[in-house]
Amino acid sequence: xxxxxxxxxxxxREAHGETTLVVDPARLVEAAEHLRxxxxxxxxxxxxxxxxxxxxxxxxxxxxxxxxxxxxxxPGSWGLARRPAPKPKRxxxxxxxxxxxxxxxEAPRVRMQVWVDDAExxxxxxxxxxxxxxxxxxxxxxxGIRFSGHPNLVRILMDDDWEGHPLRKDxxxxxxxxxxSGEE
Amino acid sequence: xxxxxxxxxxxxxxxxxxxxxSVLLVPDELRKTDDILEVNFGPNHPSTHGVxxxxxxxxxxxxxxxxxxxxxxxxxxxxxxxxxxxxKAIPYAPRxxxxxxxxxxxAFVMAVEKLLGIEVPPKAVWMRMLLCELNRVHSHLVWLGTxxxxxxxxxxxxxxxxxxxxxxxxxxxxxxxxxxxRYFQVGGLAEDIPSGFFxxxxxxxxxMPGAVDQYEQLLDQNEIWLKxxxxxxxLSAEDAIALGQSGPVLRGSGVDWDLRKASPYLAYDQVEFxxxxxxxxxxxxxxxxHMDEMRESTRIVAQALEGMPGGAWIADDRKVxxxxxxxxxTSMESLIHHFKLVTEGFRVPEGEVYVAVESPRGEFGCYLxxxxxxxxxxxxFRAPSFVxxxxxxxxxxxxxxxxxxxxxxxxDTVMGECDR
Amino acid sequence: MAVAxxxxxxxxxxxxxxxxxxxxxxxxxxxxxQLEERLMLTTLERAIxxxxxxxxxxxxxxxxxxxxxxxxxxSSRYDIARFGxxxxxxxxxxxxxxxxxxxxxxxxxxxLRQIYDQMLEPKWVIAMGACAxxxxxxxxxxxxxxxxxxVPVDIHVPGCPPRPEALMEGIVRLxxxxxxxxxxxxxxxxxxx
Numbered sequence: 001x002x003x004x005x006x007x008x009x010x011x012x013r014e015a016h017g018e019t020t021l022v023v024d025p026a027r028l029v030e031a032a033e034h035l036r037x038x039x040x041x042x043x044x045x046x047x048x049x050x051x052x053x054x055x056x057x058x059x060x061x062x063x064x065x066x067x068x069x070x071x072x073x074x075p076g077s078w079g080l081a082r083r084p085a086p087k088p089k090r091x092x093x094x095x096x097x098x099x100x101x102x103x104x105x106e107a108p109r110v111r112m113q114v115w116v117d118d119a120e121x122x123x124x125x126x127x128x129x130x131x132x133x134x135x136x137x138x139x140x141x142x143x144g145i146r147f148s149g150h151p152n153l154v155r156i157l158m159d160d161d162w163e164g165h166p167l168r169k170d171x172x173x174x175x176x177x178x179x180x181s182g183e184e
Numbered sequence: 185x186x187x188x189x190x191x192x193x194x195x196x197x198x199x200x201x202x203x204x205x206s207v208l209l210v211p212d213e214l215r216k217t218d219d220i221l222e223v224n225f226g227p228n229h230p231s232t233h234g235v236x237x238x239x240x241x242x243x244x245x246x247x248x249x250x251x252x253x254x255x256x257x258x259x260x261x262x263x264x265x266x267x268x269x270x271x272k273a274i275p276y277a278p279r280x281x282x283x284x285x286x287x288x289x290x291a292f293v294m295a296v297e298k299l300l301g302i303e304v305p306p307k308a309v310w311m312r313m314l315l316c317e318l319n320r321v322h323s324h325l326v327w328l329g330t331x332x333x334x335x336x337x338x339x340x341x342x343x344x345x346x347x348x349x350x351x352x353x354x355x356x357x358x359x360x361x362x363x364x365x366r367y368f369q370v371g372g373l374a375e376d377i378p379s380g381f382f383x384x385x386x387x388x389x390x391x392m393p394g395a396v397d398q399y400e401q402l403l404d405q406n407e408i409w410l411k412x413x414x415x416x417x418x419l420s421a422e423d424a425i426a427l428g429q430s431g432p433v434l435r436g437s438g439v440d441w442d443l444r445k446a447s448p449y450l451a452y453d454q455v456e457f458x459x460x461x462x463x464x465x466x467x468x469x470x471x472x473x474h475m476d477e478m479r480e481s482t483r484i485v486a487q488a489l490e491g492m493p494g495g496a497w498i499a500d501d502r503k504v505x506x507x508x509x510x511x512x513x514t515s516m517e518s519l520i521h522h523f524k525l526v527t528e529g530f531r532v533p534e535g536e537v538y539v540a541v542e543s544p545r546g547e548f549g550c551y552l553x554x555x556x557x558x559x560x561x562x563x564x565f566r567a568p569s570f571v572x573x574x575x576x577x578x579x580x581x582x583x584x585x586x587x588x589x590x591x592x593x594x595x596d597t598v599m600g601e602c603d604r
Numbered sequence: 605m606a607v608a609x610x611x612x613x614x615x616x617x618x619x620x621x622x623x624x625x626x627x628x629x630x631x632x633x634x635x636x637x638q639l640e641e642r643l644m645l646t647t648l649e650r651a652i653x654x655x656x657x658x659x660x661x662x663x664x665x666x667x668x669x670x671x672x673x674x675x676x677x678x679s680s681r682y683d684i685a686r687f688g689x690x691x692x693x694x695x696x697x698x699x700x701x702x703x704x705x706x707x708x709x710x711x712x713x714x715x716l717r718q719i720y721d722q723m724l725e726p727k728w729v730i731a732m733g734a735c736a737x738x739x740x741x742x743x744x745x746x747x748x749x750x751x752x753x754x755v756p757v758d759i760h761v762p763g764c765p766p767r768p769e770a771l772m773e774g775i776v777r778l779x780x781x782x783x784x785x786x787x788x789x790x791x792x793x794x795x796x797x
Contacts, residue, residue: 016298016537042425045540046566048551055555084534084555094551096538096566100425103440107447111538130205131428134574142262151203157255157603158746159711166263166745173267174260174745227715230664230694234671235712256712257668260744275741282669326672345679352676363669363765600668 003110005038006031020094020111025122028114032095032128041097041110044125047135048094049143052087053169089115091145093122116145124150142167194438194465198423199581205427208250208577210241219243227256231334231589234599236573238588245584252573258603265563269529270296270370273560278364280565281601284323286315287543288565288601289368291550294449295539296370299532299554302501306451306493308372313450314385314488315358315367316541317481321392322351323544324474324481328399331471331593335412340402347395350388357381370530371505372498382489389486396478403471413467417579417591420465427578428571431546432477433595436470438463443542455487467594474596477544504530529558545569545596567601649785656700656726657779659688663699665719667706670733673765674705682768687775696722701778702755703771707735708748720755726788730774731757734764756789
């Protein structure tokens, strides 16, 4: 499977058996159409957004690494404290695609990824895969990323007049402090 | 048979409404006649599955405008899981799709294992498969009972819940609780399989196919059931794929797609089962797909019982899995591992994965992003019910209000996973 | 001439706290002590309380996982019809008992209160499960930390989800309360802070 012809391709990564194609947001719709028409990815499974605010702030002590590096008999094999490599921008929007052919016994998947900062627009792919309608509404509701060209970009899970975008890292978890009966 | 009226069968082309795919908009000339009645099928309604709100615009009995409003059960799962350690985040997963709880646990636990690169022992793999198939039967039983109840057929409810209680007895035997057992652990199962389980499960497998025949006896020849389900809620294969449908909705529309066959996980490539596919794309076909899936799942459970390997029920990687308690008396490393795992938890290497399983509703996906720390950075669940509700507007083109209950019920939505 | 004050146990209200004198009085006992003057039930009131208990129709307010266990008490193994309660009414105007089963989120709080207001008095509320009683495992921005913040609750049933037998225990305790003459929750207490 060669992804060289995807318009706007910035980078292609492989990890854990999955391919991630990083695409320029300005050419997202072209890339989406190319993946759907030329390469046959006709099924959009999921649109996930990730907020990387504070990603490299805390060093992660003792990351265990992969299973070959976790040796029971040599305690130092899990490494010293280190920070994960910083990300290019604050938000990543991942499109998980699948080639669905009736009767097929294989399920090729690919992840298309775009990087945006706060208040940057991402073009909507509702014209390419109609199922993106509600997924993009949820990304807008939870993360505050706006999609240009979306026909109905309103909140979907929270109240219509809710302020703030809950899944952002600077939005507090909320709730109440737990009261213990011994305190009073 | 001449019982059902002349209703259209599957359609050609696409009927996805435009410009908004998930909303049926009333045409302007109809709105000008001033005959449109807007009705709210509120979040608390006996016939919508859970807290779903449908805002429907009616011209007489015909549905001319439809909009689904969700979010009445948005519990903030994803944010809650970000603040818990990997081990403590597992109990959140089954409470999303509360009818097939272990399918959710499976997706999350498989995603964590993929990032860790841990290998699950065969006994745990087969037991997970067995429990997931029991979950599939459980989910379809509750679906059948409640969908039939919504259409007015009250009797199947009692019959399906009789078998459902037998399945919950099996879950109680392994996991201690009837629902939300949290029996899957990162690396395998939380505990060994109890000794009485295989006999009880075998007895269940002998009873179940006869029970499915009983439900069909109640419904298949019933003229009201036939009239209310044949030709209702049509969805073509092309529209189903474009709208991201999966599971029984997709298979009822003629697309032969099942993740257990297309990209087999667990031990599905080592058991024999068929995938039911029907051609007409109406509520009747989806109902038939559900019934046949119950039979196929019972077949898989019976084969898993015969083919269950022995051995360990959890992986041996002490950085992730608790050591057995006998070792704590003799080995210093085991004590330290136990202490670290219970207080701080294990750490998962940096990375992102997407794992999809075939839940009873379709493709249930878990996208996991880890920063190498003790807590997940981002957990995202792709819920098939969320996507299924997008298809409501397409299903209800040129339909009557009474068909809406049948059509929305056949989508088999669970609002817990839809809203997360 | 002093009339011997009757205690709750004399009215048939069984609770292990009344039988366990070493444990101090809890919230329920303290509030019921204030009620004991009001519990001189006449025969007519006792008959009415008996009738209310024996056919207390619940409202269909199943929200999440607890709703599935609530459905299973309607099914034949944990038959709730023996209490006369199998008629789950969809309309709150016809229901006596609101079993809030499942997590209540802020978006759903307004419909819940509206349903509660539409019910006719006397009406009782059972908060079924950990999420309805206190928010459960979801201590976050969107989940109501206990449904008693918006409706007065008579019985809290713990569990996640409570077994059908646990819910039946809650229903049986509610019946005992009603037959002992304890007023519904909206007369005794308001909503929690």
